[in-house]
Amino acid sequence: MKFSEMPYERVDFNKVEEEFKQLMKEFGEAATGEGQFAVHQKYYRLRDKVDTMMTIAQIRHDVNTADAFYSAEQDYYDEQSPKYSNMIIEYQTLLYDSPYRKELEEKIGAVAFKNMELARKSMDEILIPLLQEENALTTTYEKIPAEAEFDWDGEKVNISRIKAYMKDTDRSIRKKAWDKLSAFFLEHEKELDDIYDKLVKNRTEQARKMGYENYVELGYYRMGRNCYDKDAVEAFRKQVKEDFVPFVEKLHDRRRERLGLEKLSYIDEGVYFKDGNPKPTGTPEEILAAGQRMYSELSVETKEFFDFMRENELFDVLGRKNKRVGGYMTYLPVYQAPFIFANFNGTSGDVDVITHECGHAFQGYLSGQDPIREHSDITMETAECHSMSMEFFTEKWMDWFFGDKADAYREMHFEDAMMFIPYGCMVDEFQHIVYESPELTPAERKEAWSRLEKEYKPHLDYEGDPFFGNGGFWQQQHHIYSFPFYYIDYVIAQTVAFEYKLWMDEDFDAAWKSYLKLCRLSASDFFTNMIKDAGLKLPFEEGCMKEIAEKLEKKLMKEA
Template sequence: MKFKEIPYERIDMEEVKKGFEALIKEQKEAKSGQEQFEIHKKAYALRDKVLTQMTICEIRHTGNTVDEFYENENNYYDEKKPEFDDLTLQYSKTLLESPFRDYLEEKIGKVAFKNIELMAKSLDEKLIPLMQEENNLVSTYHKLIASAKIMFNGEELNISMLRKYLTDSDRNIRKEAWSKLSGFFQEKSGELDDIYDKMVKNRTAQAKLMGYSNYVELGYCRMNRNSYDKVMVKNFRDQVKKVFVPLATKVHEARREALGLDSLKFYDNEMYFNNGNPAPIGTPEEILRWGKEMYDDLSPETKEFFDYMYENELFDVLGRKNKQAGGYMTFLPDYKMPFIFANFNGTSSDVDVITHECGHAFQGYVVRDYEVEEHRDITMETAEIHSMSMEFFTDRYMEKFFGDRAEDYRKMHLAESVTFIPYGCMVDEFQHIVYENPDMTPDERKAVWMKLESEYRPHMDYADDPFFSKGGFWQRQLHIYASPFYYIDYCLAQTCALQYRIKMDKDYKKAWESYLALCKLSAKEFYEPMLKEVGLDSPFQDGCMKNIVEELTKTYYNN
């Protein structure tokens, strides 16, 4: 079934409540673990029905944020989702308290039970009003960003559509485009500060109600950090500061030389070549068709996957006014369908959608038929390995998309992967500081950002820009607003993806087999044991980052 043909029906949360209450009663009266698992499969069906309709609403709302019907539906779920989360928790507690827990742990896994314990530590009925308010603040942020109407080159553009000018080969054009972007954020700065200040105070209040000293621990529970903590994350960030920042600085210096500039400014930060960054040579329709050809050749599994996506039109990738910025992959449980949302804008990021988001979607497709749905519930540091590694596994096909500039794209892609890790760690440390000091003023938060810039991105020069030079750059990072503590997952995953990049140079087939095994493992095992099983080093392991830097330096950056 094509996505556009899928019907939508608002979920009646009162009916869902009755459904969960009946299941809780059944679970408490069950006489064996086997009977409990059969009841649990009914819970899957109920949960899947709810999540499917919520996801249809999300896709259609983000595709047009001014559509009145789906805006109202989105507002409805902003209010009702915390109630659904609480009902899910009340049901899940029957599994935690089961006299047949040993059987259930054997059936659905220790990871699943650890995640239920984390859910119990992060949710409570008393939080529902605050969670509803938090959802509303996130929606307000998304709508504010989507509302951007930036006049440039005779066009009215949103932020996604402006991107092609932000990376224009003409330095004056990109400087002007970045000035326009800065102007939008400067104009909205008061609103953005207000939204974020309310978010920090709201999340802190939730943490206090749950007995935590601040939001950091609650945030870790909500991110399902089921096998590592903030001490391990700090150790990882410290490794990055020590060995990865120098490598990233070296990459930036190489960029400066390639661009023929005396110094790099912030509007040069995403530029790699004097003749402009490589851009796809085809139309959006051709990019999708070439993506199909690429996945047809890569493996039997990827061929089956992309054929399914293509035939069922499970993409919304064209940039439009009033469309939410960014991109994501999501999943429709009732239909076992992945779905990809993005904003094509004529830059190399259009191809990244066909690699990165398809990495997510491929993994979702591979495990879509797992009977134990908890085995599909991957945490984000694992999910992002699938996407970021797929970017590298598809590097060999870039001639399809970039023609004679394919090699330029590969060089740029690797360089971006290296320079991203310090930035991602900076975002993470910023959030730790903010939530450990929730009473900071907006100006104090911006001062923290500028200090972290000097540690993680010492090359960054915002010149005299009235907004970015005052520490406002973080306000364009939607994850900081919408998904606290998510960003470090990208860094951990990029570390693993770079290991795959090194491995595939030595034995592509063996590297792909490891990647496919990782996709199939999904959420059956905890993070570090899972990495070990497929032959990857844990990013938390001392020396991991040093080894990657040495391999990359030896092969790519030895000049």
């Protein structure tokens, strides 16, 4: 069914609660494991129905945050979703404690039960008022950049357009765009500080009500970290600082030389060529059409997937006034349909949507065919492996998007992926600092960010910018506000994607076969097991980042 034709009806959570109570009654009365699994399949249908309505409302709100009807619906779900989460936990408690657990585990897998354990550790009815407040705060934050409007030579433009100007070939235009963005965030700094301060205090209170010292432990449970802990992440970040940052700083110097500059300024961040970053040659419609041809050639599976997406209007990618910033893939379970949301702005990022977000959507399309819903409950580092690896698997078709600039795009994309690693670790370490010391003032948080920038991005020079130069850059990173601890996942996944990149350059078919296997494994096993099962090295292994840095540097020298 086309997205525009999908009916929407507000979920009545009083009725949903009654349905959950009936399910729990039937589950408790079932005399066999098979009987309980039959009830569990009814639970799947209930979840599918509720989750689909909530997701339709979210998408329609995000495409126009000024839409009064869907804005009210989003507010409603912000209030009701914690209660819904608690209903799910209560039902899953019966499942977890079932006398037929062994039989149920054979049906839905050990990972599902581990995830239930983490969910129980992260949710309690006493948290509902705090979760409602947290939802309202994140929605308030998301609206600030979504509603941003800038005057650009007499034209009103949104934040996506401003970010495109930040990569212009003319440094004076880049400076003008950066200044406008800086002025916007400076104007809203007090509001942004207040929202984040309330979020930190709120999440800390949630953690303490659950018996934890601070939000870090609760945050890890919420992220579903079911096979590694914060010590493993800390050791991974240490590898990045010691073995990857020095390599990346060489790349920045190489970029400086290519740009013909004496030194790099913050206005040169994300700029790779003197004559400008490669831009797609086609219109948004032509980009989507090229994507359809590309996925038709990549594999039988990807052709089926992309045709389905196009036929059912499952893309909303044009940047518009009052549209939420950023991009994502979400899923509509009743229709077994992924949905891709983005903001095209005429940069190479438009093509990245067709590779990165389609990596998510392709895996979602495959896992949606699995009758065991728990197999779709992938953790975020696994999800990002699918998307970031797809960026590399589709590189050979970039001529269709960039014409004679395709090689430049491939070079830029490769370098940008490597340069992301330190930034991603910086975001993660910043959040650990914030939640381990929730009493920090807004000024102290900004000081911590500035200190981390010197460690992870020592080339960076803000040249006295009043906002970015005072440790404010992180306030435009919506993950930090809305999805705490969801960022190291990108770094872990990018490392896996580099392994695929090196592999596919040697044997594309073997690497693709491994990738398909990883997609189909979904959440049927733990991330640490699946990576090894796919024939890859686990990023947490000692020496992994040093080895990858050496291989990538060798590859770059060979291509130079």
